Amino acid sequence: MPIVNIQILEGRPASKVKALISRVTDTVAEELEVPKERIRVLVTEVPKTHWGIAGVPVSDTPGR
Template identity: 40%
Template structure:
């Protein structure tokens, strides 16, 4: 019974998380041949203030927040 545990910073919309679950489930099914009903996928979302690398949180790093839309690229004139 495969178990895949994915940890992300929070901020993705439910459709993105659902697509991730689907893609991971499909990859496990295709690569190891596990029966679909036996595959477990857990997605854990951690606040950006609770995830740190080198004593700097993701929030402090100024990395893009996946819950905020990105500005469209502007063409140079």
Template identity: 35%
Template sequence: MPQIDITLAEGRTPGQIRNLIHEVHAAVLRTADTRPQYIRVVVREVPRTHWATGDVTLAEHAHQEQQ
């Protein structure tokens, strides 16, 4: 039973998330020799203030780019 966990910074539309789930499901179905009902896709959205790279949050980085 494949389970795919995806973590993204928040900010995508519900439609974008739904498309992502669909495309990932289709890719696993094509390549993992499993049944569709066994594929699990979990999408977690993280606030941009809670995700940092190099001690700079994504929110801070976006603010710096706007200046």
């Protein structure tokens, strides 16, 4: 059973996350030749205060 873990920054619309899950499932099913029913996709939304780039939280980065 393929399990795909995806971590993204918080703030995207639920519709985008739903589309991501669907497309990732389709791709994994096609590439690994497994039924979609066997695939699990876990999307974790990380708060911008908990995601650092170059030692700085994204929440403290202008324009993010």
